[in-house]
Amino acid sequence: xxxxxxxxxxxxxxxxxxxxxxxxxxxxxxxxxxxxxxxxxxxxxxxxxxxxxxxxxxxxxxxxxxxxxxxxxxxxxxxxxxxxxxxxxxxxxxxxxxxxxxxxxxxxxxxxxxxxxxxxxxxxxxxxxxxxxxxxxxxxxxxxxxxxxxxxxxxxxxxxxxxxxxxxxxxxxxxxxxxxxxxxxxxxxxxxxxxxxxxxxxxxxxxxxxxxxxxxxxxxxxxxxxxxxxxxxxxxxxxxxxxxxxxxxxxxxxxxxxxxxxxxxxxxxxxxxxxxxxxxxxxxxxxxxxxxxxxxxxxxxxxxxxxxxxxxxxxxxxxxxxxxxxxxx
Amino acid sequence: xxxxxxxxxxxxxxxxxxxxxxxxxxxxxxxxxxxxxxxxxxxxxxxxxxxxxxxxxxxxxxxxxxxxxxxxxxxxxxxxxxxxxxxxxxxxxxxxxxxxxxxxxxxxxxxxxxxxxxxxxxxxxxxxxxxxxxxxxxxxxxxxxxxxxxxxxxxxxxxxxxxxxxxxxxxxxxxxxxxxxxxxxxxxxxxxxxxxxxxxxxxxxxxxxxxxxxxxxxxxxxxxxxxxxxxxxxxxxxxxxxxxxxxxxxxxxxxxxxxxxxxxxxxxxxxxxxxxxxxxxxxxxxxxxxxxxxxxxxx
Numbered sequence: 001x002x003x004x005x006x007x008x009x010x011x012x013x014x015x016x017x018x019x020x021x022x023x024x025x026x027x028x029x030x031x032x033x034x035x036x037x038x039x040x041x042x043x044x045x046x047x048x049x050x051x052x053x054x055x056x057x058x059x060x061x062x063x064x065x066x067x068x069x070x071x072x073x074x075x076x077x078x079x080x081x082x083x084x085x086x087x088x089x090x091x092x093x094x095x096x097x098x099x100x101x102x103x104x105x106x107x108x109x110x111x112x113x114x115x116x117x118x119x120x121x122x123x124x125x126x127x128x129x130x131x132x133x134x135x136x137x138x139x140x141x142x143x144x145x146x147x148x149x150x151x152x153x154x155x156x157x158x159x160x161x162x163x164x165x166x167x168x169x170x171x172x173x174x175x176x177x178x179x180x181x182x183x184x185x186x187x188x189x190x191x192x193x194x195x196x197x198x199x200x201x202x203x204x205x206x207x208x209x210x211x212x213x214x215x216x217x218x219x220x221x222x223x224x225x226x227x228x229x230x231x232x233x234x235x236x237x238x239x240x241x242x243x244x245x246x247x248x249x250x251x252x253x254x255x256x257x258x259x260x261x262x263x264x265x266x267x268x269x270x271x272x273x274x275x276x277x278x279x280x281x282x283x284x285x286x287x288x289x290x291x292x293x294x295x296x297x298x299x300x301x302x303x304x305x306x307x308x309x310x311x312x313x314x315x316x317x318x319x320x321x322x323x324x325x326x327x328x329x
Numbered sequence: 330x331x332x333x334x335x336x337x338x339x340x341x342x343x344x345x346x347x348x349x350x351x352x353x354x355x356x357x358x359x360x361x362x363x364x365x366x367x368x369x370x371x372x373x374x375x376x377x378x379x380x381x382x383x384x385x386x387x388x389x390x391x392x393x394x395x396x397x398x399x400x401x402x403x404x405x406x407x408x409x410x411x412x413x414x415x416x417x418x419x420x421x422x423x424x425x426x427x428x429x430x431x432x433x434x435x436x437x438x439x440x441x442x443x444x445x446x447x448x449x450x451x452x453x454x455x456x457x458x459x460x461x462x463x464x465x466x467x468x469x470x471x472x473x474x475x476x477x478x479x480x481x482x483x484x485x486x487x488x489x490x491x492x493x494x495x496x497x498x499x500x501x502x503x504x505x506x507x508x509x510x511x512x513x514x515x516x517x518x519x520x521x522x523x524x525x526x527x528x529x530x531x532x533x534x535x536x537x538x539x540x541x542x543x544x545x546x547x548x549x550x551x552x553x554x555x556x557x558x559x560x561x562x563x564x565x566x567x568x569x570x571x572x573x574x575x576x577x578x579x580x581x582x583x584x585x586x587x588x589x590x591x592x593x594x595x596x597x598x599x600x601x602x603x604x605x606x607x608x609x610x611x612x613x614x615x616x617x618x619x620x621x622x623x624x625x626x627x628x
Contacts, residue, residue: 043352093350119361120463120626129357133466143460144386155386158379159465161372200464308348316355 034275035258036234041096044211044242045117048312050126052087052112086112088266091310096240099233101253101274103281104263110246114213132210137200145189149180149199152188156203170206177232178202179225198225205232212236213244230256254278262303270303363622373468380471384479402483403490410438413557423558432495432502432590437556437582439491443484444578445547447522450476451529452540455625462626469625470618473530477523495589505592514584517607521577524610527618534625554578577606
C-alpha cells in the first residue's frame with residue numbers, strides 16, 4: 001500500500017495525460033493538434049474579482065458552515081442551507097481573437113462562470129464587463145422543441161436581428177455547418193443533444209457574435225463537422241470576436257482553444273496557453289482518477305504556484321483625450 | 330493600442346509575479362445591462378419579423394396535442410357559454426329581465442375569454458420563452474408582444490363565430506351600422522390586453538407563485554365584469570356600481586353588447602374609460618416590463 005511504489009509504476013507506464021516534457025517523451029510523435037492562432041486584439045471581456053456563492057438547501061449537516069455564526073445557527077436548525085462557493089475571486093481579461101477553454105472537474109464552477117459572463121446569473125461580488133451582449137449556448141437542447149429544426153433556424157436568425165432576406169441567404173450556410181441532413185425537417189425535440197447543440201452553434205455562429213459562450217457543446221459530431229465548427233470559430237475570432245468553451249473533456253480544449261483556464265472548486269488554478277494548461281489539468285485528473293490523491297494535490301500546488309495573479313488597471317480612453325474617442329469606432 | 334501587458338516588479342515580487350492588465354473600459358459595459366429606452370424601442374422595431382415568426386410558432390404549438398387542434402379556439406368559449414347558460418340562465422334564472430340573454434351571454438363569454446387568455450398566457454410567457462431568451466440576445470419585450478399578436482390573430486375566427494351565432498340564434502340580433510364601430514372596441518381591447526400581458530409577464534417572472542394568484546384574479550374578474558349576468562340588476566349600491574363602471578373588461582363587454590346585440594349607441598363615458606385604459610396600460614406596462622429587462626434570462 002505504499003504510495004512510493006505506485007509512483008514508480010506511474011513513471012514507467014506512459015500516462016495518457018502526462019504533460020509533455022516533464023514525464024518523458026509525449027505519446028504522440030507528430031505535432032499535437034492545437035487551436036488555430038489568430039492575432040489577439042482589444043479586450044472583449046473583463047472579469048474582475050468575480051465570486052458567485054449559492055445558498056442551497058442541504059441534507060448534509062453543517063458541511064458548508066465555515067463561520068462560527070453559521071455553525072451556531074446550524075445548532076438551531078438553520079443548517080438546511082449551506083453556502084456553496086461556485087466561483088471564488090476569479091480575475092482575467094479576454095481579448096479579441098482568443099478562444100478560451102475552461103477546464104475543471106464536475107462542479108468546479110465552469111458553467112457558473114460562463115453563465116455569469118452571459119449575464120444569466122448575478123455575481124455575488126465582482127464585475128463582468130463585455131464589449132457586446134454575449135451569445136450563450138447552454139446544455140439544454142431544443143429552442144422550440146415542437147418545431148422543426150428548420151423553423152428553429154429561421155426563428156433564431158430573426159431573433160438575432162436579421163432581415164428575412166438575409167435569413168434566406170444565411171440558411172444554407174447554417175445547414176451546412178450543422179450537418180444534420182434531412183433531420184433538419186424533423187421537430188427539434190427528436191434530436192439528440194449533440195444534434196441540438198450543433199444546430200444551435202450553427203445558428204449562433206451565423207450572426208458572427210463578438211462573444212460566443214459554448215457550454216459542453218461540439219464535443220460530438222464526426223471529424224468533418226468538428227473541423228467546420230472550428231473553422232467557424234476561428235472566423236468569428238478573426239472578426240474581433242472571442243470564443244469561450246467549457247468542457248470537462250480537456251482534449252477538446254487542447255485542440256480547439258488558444259488559451260485555457262483551469263478552475264478547481266471555483267478557484268482559478270492556472271491561466272495560460274491551452275495546450276500546456278489542459279495537459280497539466282489532464283495529468284492532474286488522471287492522477288485523481290487513479291487514486292493518487294497526494295500526487296494530485298502536489299500537482300495542484302505546482303499549478304497554483306505558476307499562476308500569475310492578474311491585476312486589472314482600468315482606464316477609459318474616452319475621457320483622456322478628445323482624439324481617442326474615435327479610435328475604436 | 331492599449332493592450333500592453335506589462336510585467337511589473339511589485340512589492341509582492343517574492344511571492345509571485347503579477348500580471349498587470351491595462352484595460353480600456355470605454356468599449357466595455359456590464360453584461361446584461363438594459364439599453365436606454367430609445368435604443369430598446371428601435372431594436373424592438375428591428376425584430377418585428379421575429380415577433381411575427383414567434384407568434385406563428387406559438388400558434389403551431391398551442392393546440393397541437395389535441396385532435397381538433399385550433400377548432401378548440403372556438404369550441405372552448407362555446408362550451409363555456411353553454412355551461413353558463415345552463416347554470417345562470419336556466420337554473421339560477423339570472424336571465425330574467427335581460428333582453429336576448431343568449432346574445433348577452435355569447436358576447437360576454439367570447440370577449441372576456443380574450444382578456445382572460447391574455448392574462449393567464451402572459452403569466453407563463455417568459456418561462457415558455459426561456460430557451461430563446463437564453464440563446465439569443467434580443468429585446469425581451471418581443472416575447473410578450475408576440476404572444477399578444479398570436480392571441481389577437483386567433484381571436485379573429487372566434488369573433489367571426491360569435492357574430493354568426495348572435496345573428497343566427499333567436500332572438501336574432503339585427504345588423505346595424507353600429508357594427509362598424511365594433512372593430513374599434515376590439516382594437517382598444519387588444520391595446521389594453523397588451524399592457525396586461527407586460528405586467529403579468531414581469532411579475533410572474535419575478536415571483537412565479539403569482540401565477541396561481543393570477544388564475545384567481547381572472548376568475549374574480551370574470552364575475553366582476555358581468556359576463557353571465559347583468560351587474561346592474563344585482564348591485565344596488567350606487568358607489569359600487571360606479572366603481573364597476575371603471576372596470577375595463579366591463580366597458581368592453583357593455584360596448585360590444587350595445588353595438589352588436591342591442592343596436593344602441595353606447596354611452597360616451599364607456600368609450601372614454603376604455604380609451605384611457607387602452608392608452609395608459611400598454612405604455613406603463615411596457616415601461617414596467619423594460620425596467621426588468623436584465624432579469625428575464627436569469628434563474
